[in-house]
Amino acid sequence: MSSFSRGFRGRGRSFVDRLPPGQYPTESFPVLSAGPTPEVSTDTWTFTVTTERGEEHRWTWDQMMALPQEEPVRDIHCVTRWSKFDTRWRGVSLDTFLEGVDTDAAFAVAHSYGGYTTNLPLADLRGGKAWVVHAYDGFALSPEHGGPARLLVPHLYFWKSAKWVRGLRLTAEDRPGFWEGGGYHNYGDPWREQRHRGD
Ligand SMILES: Nc1nc2c(c(=O)[nH]1)N[C@H]1C(S)=C(S)[C@@H](COP(=O)(O)O)O[C@H]1N2
Numbered sequence: 001m002s003s004f005s006r007g008f009r010g011r012g013r014s015f016v017d018r019l020p021p022g023q024y025p026t027e028s029f030p031v032l033s034a035g036p037t038p039e040v041s042t043d044t045w046t047f048t049v050t051t052e053r054g055e056e057h058r059w060t061w062d063q064m065m066a067l068p069q070e071e072p073v074r075d076i077h078c079v080t081r082w083s084k085f086d087t088r089w090r091g092v093s094l095d096t097f098l099e100g101v102d103t104d105a106a107f108a109v110a111h112s113y114g115g116y117t118t119n120l121p122l123a124d125l126r127g128g129k130a131w132v133v134h135a136y137d138g139f140a141l142s143p144e145h146g147g148p149a150r151l152l153v154p155h156l157y158f159w160k161s162a163k164w165v166r167g168l169r170l171t172a173e174d175r176p177g178f179w180e181g182g183g184y185h186n187y188g189d190p191w192r193e194q195r196h197r198g199d
């Protein structure tokens with residue numbers, strides 16, 4: 001199964017209308033990492049969703065690849081002001097992972113190999129808005145861009161798209177992640193220019 005979809009801001013709108021305030025478009029694909037690129041093998045990679053009651057749902061690489069795959073094409077927006085239009089990914093919707101997960105949690109913290117974390121409302125991971133992606137523009141995702149797999153949450157600033165993702169912890173209360181604790185905005189909507197705490 002596969003699906004191809006353009007962002008709801010896509011079709012029929014000029015690139016100018018798709019550029020959030022304070023952003024500039026780039027054709028290149030900058031690499032932004034807070035630390036070294038961790039070496040993560042698909043032989044040992046797992047993706048774990050841990051509920052607020054401590055229940056763990058875990059997928060190996062092969063299990064993840066056997067799930068329905070989607071090909072989202074989306075604009076991405078980094079808080080350092082570059083935006084990139086129509087980036088094409090391949091991966092599994094968070095809706096698919098969360099289907100069989102019994103939870104009343106309102107928040108999630110994404111955890112990465114290497115220690116990075118980022119928090120977001122669980123609702124922002126549902127409804128066809130977020131994916132675990134393992135390919136970019138037709139090729140396996142390169143390590144510097146988060147390979148073997150990263151989160152893709154394109155409607156929020158790109159720091160929410162955790163590279164080298166290893167799991168989600170679902171929680172009743174909101175807990176700031178790495179950049180959120182360091183002064184970035186807790187939510188990070190590029191259309192409202194939520195760059196820093198207080199924006
Ligand atoms: N694990 C991890 N994920 C991360 C980061 C990071 O430092 N570590 N940086 C974030 C930031 S600030 C941005 S803009 C994007 C950059 O992704 P890219 O390097 O593929 O452009 O990854 C996000 N995800």
Ligand SMILES: [Mo]
Binds near residue numbers: 078080158
């Ligand atoms: Mo960023």
